[in-house]
Amino acid sequence: MTEPILDVRGLDKTFGAVRACDGVTLALDPGELHAVIGPNGAGKTTLIGQLVGEITPDAGTVRFRGQDITGLPAHARAARGLARSFQITSLFPRLTALGNVALAVQAHAGHSFRFWRPAAREAALIDPARTALAQVGLADRAGTRAGALAHGEQRQLEIAMALATEPRLLLLDEPTAGMGIEESARMIALLAGLKGRVAILLVEHDMDAVFALADRITVMVYGRVIATGTPREIRADAQVRRAYLGDEEIGDEEEIRGADEVAP
Amino acid sequence: MLLFLEQVLNGLQLGVMLFLMAAGLTLVLGIMNLVNLAHGSLYMVGAFVAATVAGWSGSFMLGLIVALPVTALVGIAVEFIALRHLYERDHLDQVLATFGLILFFNEAASMIWGPRALFLDGPAWLSGAVEIVPGAPYPAFRLAIIVVGLIVAAGLYLLVTRTRLGMLIRAGASNREMAGALGVDIKLLYTLVFGLGAMLAALAGVMAGPIYAVEVGMGEHILILTFVVIVIGGIGSIRGALVGALLVGLVDTLGRAYLSTVLKLFASPATADGVGASLASMAIYILMAAVLVWRPKGLFPGHG
Amino acid sequence: MARRAVLLGALALGLALPALAALTGLDYGVGVATRILIFALAGLSLNLILGYGGMVSFGHAAFFGTGAYVVAILSQHASLGEPLVTWPIEIGGTESALIAWPLAMAVAGLLALAIGAISLRTGGLYFIMITLAFAQMLYFFFVSLEAYGGDDGLSIWARSTAGPLDLSDDVQFYYLVLALLLIVLALKARLVASRFGATLAGIRDNERRMAALGFPTYRYKLAAFAISGALAGLAGALIANQTEFVSPSFLDWQRSGEILVVVILGGMGTLYGPVAGAVAYLLLEEVLSQWTQHWMVVMGPLLVLVVIFARRGLWGLVERESPDGGGSRD
Numbered sequence: 001m002t003e004p005i006l007d008v009r010g011l012d013k014t015f016g017a018v019r020a021c022d023g024v025t026l027a028l029d030p031g032e033l034h035a036v037i038g039p040n041g042a043g044k045t046t047l048i049g050q051l052v053g054e055i056t057p058d059a060g061t062v063r064f065r066g067q068d069i070t071g072l073p074a075h076a077r078a079a080r081g082l083a084r085s086f087q088i089t090s091l092f093p094r095l096t097a098l099g100n101v102a103l104a105v106q107a108h109a110g111h112s113f114r115f116w117r118p119a120a121r122e123a124a125l126i127d128p129a130r131t132a133l134a135q136v137g138l139a140d141r142a143g144t145r146a147g148a149l150a151h152g153e154q155r156q157l158e159i160a161m162a163l164a165t166e167p168r169l170l171l172l173d174e175p176t177a178g179m180g181i182e183e184s185a186r187m188i189a190l191l192a193g194l195k196g197r198v199a200i201l202l203v204e205h206d207m208d209a210v211f212a213l214a215d216r217i218t219v220m221v222y223g224r225v226i227a228t229g230t231p232r233e234i235r236a237d238a239q240v241r242r243a244y245l246g247d248e249e250i251g252d253e254e255e256i257r258g259a260d261e262v263a264p
Numbered sequence: 265m266l267l268f269l270e271q272v273l274n275g276l277q278l279g280v281m282l283f284l285m286a287a288g289l290t291l292v293l294g295i296m297n298l299v300n301l302a303h304g305s306l307y308m309v310g311a312f313v314a315a316t317v318a319g320w321s322g323s324f325m326l327g328l329i330v331a332l333p334v335t336a337l338v339g340i341a342v343e344f345i346a347l348r349h350l351y352e353r354d355h356l357d358q359v360l361a362t363f364g365l366i367l368f369f370n371e372a373a374s375m376i377w378g379p380r381a382l383f384l385d386g387p388a389w390l391s392g393a394v395e396i397v398p399g400a401p402y403p404a405f406r407l408a409i410i411v412v413g414l415i416v417a418a419g420l421y422l423l424v425t426r427t428r429l430g431m432l433i434r435a436g437a438s439n440r441e442m443a444g445a446l447g448v449d450i451k452l453l454y455t456l457v458f459g460l461g462a463m464l465a466a467l468a469g470v471m472a473g474p475i476y477a478v479e480v481g482m483g484e485h486i487l488i489l490t491f492v493v494i495v496i497g498g499i500g501s502i503r504g505a506l507v508g509a510l511l512v513g514l515v516d517t518l519g520r521a522y523l524s525t526v527l528k529l530f531a532s533p534a535t536a537d538g539v540g541a542s543l544a545s546m547a548i549y550i551l552m553a554a555v556l557v558w559r560p561k562g563l564f565p566g567h568g
Numbered sequence: 569m570a571r572r573a574v575l576l577g578a579l580a581l582g583l584a585l586p587a588l589a590a591l592t593g594l595d596y597g598v599g600v601a602t603r604i605l606i607f608a609l610a611g612l613s614l615n616l617i618l619g620y621g622g623m624v625s626f627g628h629a630a631f632f633g634t635g636a637y638v639v640a641i642l643s644q645h646a647s648l649g650e651p652l653v654t655w656p657i658e659i660g661g662t663e664s665a666l667i668a669w670p671l672a673m674a675v676a677g678l679l680a681l682a683i684g685a686i687s688l689r690t691g692g693l694y695f696i697m698i699t700l701a702f703a704q705m706l707y708f709f710f711v712s713l714e715a716y717g718g719d720d721g722l723s724i725w726a727r728s729t730a731g732p733l734d735l736s737d738d739v740q741f742y743y744l745v746l747a748l749l750l751i752v753l754a755l756k757a758r759l760v761a762s763r764f765g766a767t768l769a770g771i772r773d774n775e776r777r778m779a780a781l782g783f784p785t786y787r788y789k790l791a792a793f794a795i796s797g798a799l800a801g802l803a804g805a806l807i808a809n810q811t812e813f814v815s816p817s818f819l820d821w822q823r824s825g826e827i828l829v830v831v832i833l834g835g836m837g838t839l840y841g842p843v844a845g846a847v848a849y850l851l852l853e854e855v856l857s858q859w860t861q862h863w864m865v866v867m868g869p870l871l872v873l874v875v876i877f878a879r880r881g882l883w884g885l886v887e888r889e890s891p892d893g894g895g896s897r898d
Contacts, residue, residue, distance in 0.1 A: 561690070
């Protein structure tokens with residue numbers, strides 16, 4: 001019985017009067033693509049915050065690759081192989097796409113207390129960066145400033161940066177956010193290609209993406225997990241249908257999600 | 265023992281003055297997100313205006329009554345001419361621009377009033393001493409400062425928590441755009457808040473006049489102390505400003521009074537004096553560092 | 569192209585300056601130029617953490633002044649023949665630049681390490697205020713040092729000795745300072761392009777992202793802060809030699825403000841910005857103070873105007889493309 005690569009138990013987080021996370025428990029197997037869905041305000045963003053180390057849980061533990069990382073800061077988790085993408089695109093707009101990814105490579109290529117050699121010419125940084133860019137289909141945009149890329153391309157760049165860190169677990173926060181149909185399809189294809197090679201925790205509102213990709217799905221409502229199972233099980237679950245998936249429910253409308261994102 | 269009481273009162277008096285400065289600064293900071301280094305200059309302007317008016321008329325109270333609105337007007341003018349352009353800018357820009365304002369104010373004051381210090385005497389009816397505890401006379405004026413400061417603190421508390429204006433202030437603090445969308449005139453609100461802060465600074469400056477000298481550069485010294493208070497208390501918190509101010513006032517005063525004495529228990533008098541004097545002047549910064557190691561956002565981080 | 573021309577022109581001017589000064593009879597020009605170069609160096613040190621790292625330090629004069637004091641104190645002990653410490657080993661003073669100047673850098677750097685260790689746990693406005701407060705603390709520390717002049721300051725009997733060079737000759741001193749500035753510029757250019765530089769720039773532009781990628785950002789900021797402090801210490805050692813006098817006012821916050829102005833005026837986050845800024849600021853000071861003793865009353869509003877309207881600084885005018893800097897993050 002393989003140990004889960006991510007083992008989350010009983011995460012609690014309360015902000016003032018709001019219980020953002022209430023006893024959240026879930027586990028991912030290595031190579032699994034696990035989707036987390038739920039309406040706005042369900043606590044998905046708070047969950048991610050606690051998994052990456054930006055929010056300290058009030059209670060509960062997070063184990064990653066067999067180790068308790070609950071108290072570790074964000075950079076330490078990333079160094080152990082926990083990579084993430086951001087819901088609201090977070091790049092280095094002044095750098096080129098290649099520069100962005102090279103920086104990601106650099107994060108995991110030893111320390112950066114090197115003061116002499118020009119980083120822009122280090123093959124050890126540039127080559128893996130090009131590879132990651134190619135993986136997401138941005139090879140021909142390598143020299144473009146990240147700030148000048150189209151929105152969809154920026155989302156792809158986020159994935160490339162996460163991949164460049166050679167992660168064991170990818171935490172993707174709404175990677176198709178703001179994308180049109182074509183771009184979303186591309187992203188879904190990209191993620192499908194990654195399946196099996198790296199464990200993925202996918203937070204998404206796009207139900208097409210979720211049901212096309214997920215091995216298992218966890219449904220959250222008002223901070224609590226109400227169901228976990230395969231896509232088929234979830235589709236059939238009456239509670240889930242009522243709370244989220246039902247035709248008359250809010251579910252997959254594109255809403256303004258300003259409140260969801262926790263300010264740094 | 266009586267000497268100790270006197271020192272404690274001195275510490276409270278300094279603390280109260282720091283609170284007046286810190287409250288104004290933290291209000292502007294918390295609500296308008298504006299770092300205003302020239303706050304110290306307003307303190308100075310208040311003192312100079314009061315000294316001038318008191319010098320002509322012979323009345324401290326007249327000086328006070330004139331200095332408050334005049335300084336408020338100066339503050340509002342500065343807000344209108346220069347600071348208005350800085351609301352959307354980052355703190356670095358605000359620091360630099362208001363640094364330029366300090367240079368201007370200091371030089372202008374030097375040009376108007378000359379390089380030497382002015383004197384401001386307290387009101388005659390407060391020139392005596394009061395025996396709060398039998399056998400321990402304490403200068404009435406200093407006592408008055410403490411009383412005034414506490415009244416202002418209470419007044420500010422009531423203002424912020426009980427009045428419509430206070431509600432608007434808090435609304436403006438937490439969400440500028442929303443408050444604006446609800447029909448609150450943000451520009452007017454900001455001007456009022458800034459004017460209030462300027463008056464608090466002027467009050468502190470006028471009350472400081474009889475105790476310290478009225479001279480160019482007096483604002484900067486107290487400004488840095490005010491920063492220490494705000495850092496310790498937490499940006500945007502009036503409660504933090506009060507606690508921080510009293511803490512800083514007491515630590516600084518008691519440190520200067522007693523550190524050398526305490527050190528004499530451990531070292532030779534000469535060493536104790538030297539080291540004691542150094543430590544005393546550094547005491548509040550060491551306090552600040554200690555607080556920060558424990559609470560990086562100050563004691564009452566609240567807003568900010 | 570314009571950039572190259574300006575740089576070469578400036579270099580030529582810098583090299584020829586003493587000759588020009590002698591020709592035009594403006595001998596004091598060498599002293600002014602030396603002062604400009606020293607402030608440019610101080611600006612370079614601040615720019616490393618401010619323009620490239622996004623850390624707004626309002627207390628940089630602390631490291632500048634400390635470096636100056638190290639040189640002055642060592643010189644005092646040397647000229648009086650008194651040892652600095654007698655226990656556990658006897659260490660005397662020195663007037664040798666080869667010892668005093670690196671020592672000034674080391675002390676300033678260690679001080680920056682200590683102050684940075686505490687200050688960098690905060691950010692934004694807190695950081696600005698804390699660096700200011702620590703500088704103020706050091707100011708009072710030096711005021712309390714009665715043995716070294718306290719508030720009145722300390723005179724230095726002679727400039728440092730530097731092997732075959734005679735630094736008491738203003739021209740030789742000028743060329744040494746110029747050489748040091750050029751070396752530091754070259755080293756900084758290297759550093760900025762290195763992995764370390766890329767890390768700093770990343771932290772400045774998006775610290776949250778850097779942490780998410782796995783960079784322990786605090787460590788890099790602290791290292792940059794320490795290096796920056798050491799460089800400021802070098803500038804301090806030079807100013808002590810130039811003025812042959814040190815006083816606590818070298819650490820006061822007007823000084824910190826001036827170094828900030830030099831960096832901003834010249835163009836934050838650009839390599840040559842601080843040099844342009846130092847030239848502009850100090851020349852302006854010279855010109856205005858000839859005109860009126862109250863030149864600050866003009867300088868102040870001028871600074872306000874520059875901040876409001878000409879934020880990119882002077883070097884921003886020369887560099888056509890947006891410089892790799894600009895705008896701190898709070």
